[in-house]
Amino acid sequence: MPVDATMEKCGVTSVVDEAVEIKTEDKTVKFASGEIVSYNKLVIATGSTPIRPKWCAGADLENVFVIPKDRQYLDMMSEKLNGMKNIVVIGAGFIGVELSDELNKRGMNVSLVEKLPHILNLAFDPEIGEKIEELVVSRGVKVIKANGIKQILGETKVEAIELESGEKISADAVVLSMGYRPNTELAQKAGIPIDENSFIIVDEYMRSDVKDVFAVGDCAQKRDFVTRKKVTTMLASTACAEARVAGMNLFNLNVVKTFSGTIAVYSTALDDYGYGTAGITEQIAIKEGIEIVTGVFEGVNRHPGNLPGAHKQIVKLIAAKHSGIIIGGEVVGGPEAGELTNVIGLAIQNRMSVNSLLTMQIGTHPCLTASPAAYPLIKAAELVAKKLV
């Protein structure tokens, strides 16, 4: 039986089996093997499954793929794609965009289809998303926006797709990256309350509504840090933060949670470009009726800008108008973009104001960061501050 060596060392026994029934009154879990184990505390971390929409005819044809977190499946898919020419990727979130770029690198003719007006539309505001789109397109991916899929055509195998606009694109394979649904059937059968989006209802310590049952990760309900509304964010990093909170507070509330709500912090990479986003976008803020002020500054991620590996670095900040508190940020840059996004994420979590950012002390180095005199994060804060006066 395969076990995780690191976990084993920490005293964790791994059981590789399928849990088929939870009895919360008896505090037991039954496995497919028939084995029944009892628990003092139960943590449900059943993850999520890629959506293969029922309303879409042809979604079950051969060579229609999804992107689960399943190495075997992905290896199989990668092999089957060998030699194929025309690939359509449906859904231009992070996964769709990264996958399109990877397949394009393998010499395939990739069409990336997005129902919303822009790629990465939920993560980035249009003016930032467009920079990423320019790069994706310049690398050879065909981007089709504001146009959803209507159906997938073919006898047994995919032959083409039809868009909502009626346009048809011939395809050897279709990859659906249209989102994920939480795996909560097991919990639901056990009477553990789930919400209208099928997430297990949890409090800030990841406790479900049933005593001694916790849930973490993609299957657990999340609320946005800023808007306080339920969100469907599914990120490995969020899952890990939730797991830490649950683990530390499993038996007693040992570590009082200091940040409340989910702040989506994520980054992506294309070649040696990096992109990241933290908190909410301007678009979402406006939709939620939050009065905001924004600032965008375009600089360079090295100094001077003629150093090898130098890239444009753009930072956008979104602040609440009346308090000046930072509620979102977006970054375009090089490999430093991931951790720079974490700087913004931390500012949001600490409810820092634009003024705090202005007096913030940063470290800079020619080969690692933007210049201290034109550090885009602080320059963007300056632009916001000027509008707040």
Next chain:
Amino acid sequence: MPVDATMEKCGVTSVVDEAVEIKTEDKTVKFASGEIVSYNKLVIATGSTPIRPKWCAGADLENVFVIPKDRQYLDMMSEKLNGMKNIVVIGAGFIGVELSDELNKRGMNVSLVEKLPHILNLAFDPEIGEKIEELVVSRGVKVIKANGIKQILGETKVEAIELESGEKISADAVVLSMGYRPNTELAQKAGIPIDENSFIIVDEYMRSDVKDVFAVGDCAQKRDFVTRKKVTTMLASTACAEARVAGMNLFNLNVVKTFSGTIAVYSTALDDYGYGTAGITEQIAIKEGIEIVTGVFEGVNRHPGNLPGAHKQIVKLIAAKHSGIIIGGEVVGGPEAGELTNVIGLAIQNRMSVNSLLTMQIGTHPCLTASPAAYPLIKAAELVAKKLV
């Protein structure tokens, strides 16, 4: 007259001349050209000069160089070094270490001499500094530690140096990177109070003790964020933060300063390795009598760790024992180390506790950051938290 185009656009008139006299009663500054300008507010930003110690015989010989922020001088030095073989660099702070590596890359035989027991001894604790030293040595630089310079030998040109230990090293050139002294003679002559280390005394808004006179950057006094003692930190990024504070509060205290004291945040790069430090080291904390708890975690800066460009990533955290508040951090990694150090710097400035870090939400990406499940910053916080229980 050369002017700075960006500043010009912002309405700033540049005058390239030498200020030779400040009269604070008349509120005037006299230039070497004879021109006298009057001011409403005066900001002194006269910087610092590399130390060429008087006690060291031979420090004025030909081919003994220092490292000023002066492009012309550095270009001249670089040219004179052409063809030279044996170079001794005195002082293994960031500048000495980076310079040694650059000269070594040019094929020179470089000896780096440090009086303290380790290179980068003030910025990193020994166990982290040693990792950097290993790299520097593996790249070909000869490191001599716990041994200062006694004198520089030669007739008119450098021929050798003699160490405190008596050992002699022949040298075609010597580079002194032994620190910098603030340029405050002009201020001192004008009766603007300076402290025992020759820094212009300023408050947290960078106001000197003389009305309407401010000072920022290397020439201005600094106090450590944690220890509250005067420190001699000289960093471009610190100078820029001070300049922002002074600029925003020149006429009224418009932007109340939210962080008080200087937190040294800096990073350095060797090849595609990055290193950074923020706040105070364990060594300094102990010296200052601060009871502390530390944690060191060694991980990888990409995930999985076999991705191209993957590097070891080590994070050390230093927390105050009774409050759990983070007061320092050190990072070894790849190009992300600069901004990761800024994440730690921001945590220190926000006086975050180890518990806050444990529940902190970060963003991760295979090509840009460590894994969410083994993110060294948070794993180091875990190690600290365990010791605090």
